[in-house]
Amino acid sequence: MRLGQTITEIRKERNMTQEDFARIFHVTRQTVSNWEKEKNYPDLETLIFMSEEFHISLDVMLKEDTKMVKKLNKEIKFSKRFKKNIMLGLSMTLILLLLGLTGWGIVWHNTKNSLEAKFEAGVESNGFQFDEQLGYYKKMSGQDSYFTLPNQSMPEYFDFTLHFHNMVLDYYTIEDGKNIQIRWSEGKEDGKPEHTLSVRDEQGAYEYTLGKEQERELCETNVTICEILTEGEIIFEDVYE
Structure with missing residues (x-):
């Protein structure tokens, strides 16, 4: 018995139209018609559903339908191969991910140790002292003049960056009654730090x-500012570069 004939008999024995049958399997009436005429076949999942729905074994449904059996064998083989390839792909992805994270961990850990050690050495050699109350490093340069450095530490492992977040050095002084701030930050060219010189009000x-x-x-009239600009660049490179 062919599968198309089997489906037709299953449907007619239960007094079902093709529309009724189609609704059960969430297909169109034309699809059921094509099954019965054997223009195409249900997939394996639908056949299993059909077997369970009408309590008919797959052996009975597929008896003598060698064409359908061959088709299902191909589907099963393809499904097994597909699953095998998926598992292989997932395994390879997992291995590559673990290798990547391990490599990143080594680079991050080595960079962390190197940068933090250099920062601490630069802080010490340039005479900065940590201010517990303010939470940053400070170096006096005169009665009303001083340098400051943020309390630096490497970003966390999963921030995926290999440098401090806030690479700056600041200098504060009072010149001609004006509050002056000079800030050095990482430069975009030649690795040299950039600086900005700004004026602040009495509240900062x-x-x-x-x-x-x-x-x-300002530098022409105030030699100290010129010297500070040079000194700040040296400190910045000593601490960060």
Whole structure:
């Protein structure tokens, strides 16, 4: 008995139309018609559902239908191969992920030790002292002048970065009654640090940044500022580079 004939008999024995039968398996009436005419076949999952729904073994349903049996054998083999390939792919992905994380861990750990040791050495050699109350490093340069460094430590493992988040050095002083701040930060060219020179109000709030010409004029009238600009660059490179 062919599978198409078997499906037709199952349906008619239960007085079901093709539409009724189609609703059970969430297909169209035309699909059921094609099954019965053997223009195409249900997939393996649908056949199993059909077997369970009408309490008919697959052996009975597929008896003498060699074409359908061959088709199902191919599906089963493909399914096994597909599952095997999926498992192999997942295993390889997991291995590569573990290798990647291990490699990253080694690089991160070595970089952490190197950067933090260099920072601590730079802080010590340049005479900075940690201020417990303020939470950062400070170095006095005069009665009203001082450098500051943030309390640095490497970002966490899964931040996926190999440098401090806030690579800055600040200098504060009072010149001609103005509160001056100079900030050095990581440069974009030649590895040299960049700096900005700005004016703050009495409460330390930002007012404006000096342009290059204003900075040059200030240096001409105030040798100390020029010396500080050079000293700050040296400190920055000593601590961070």
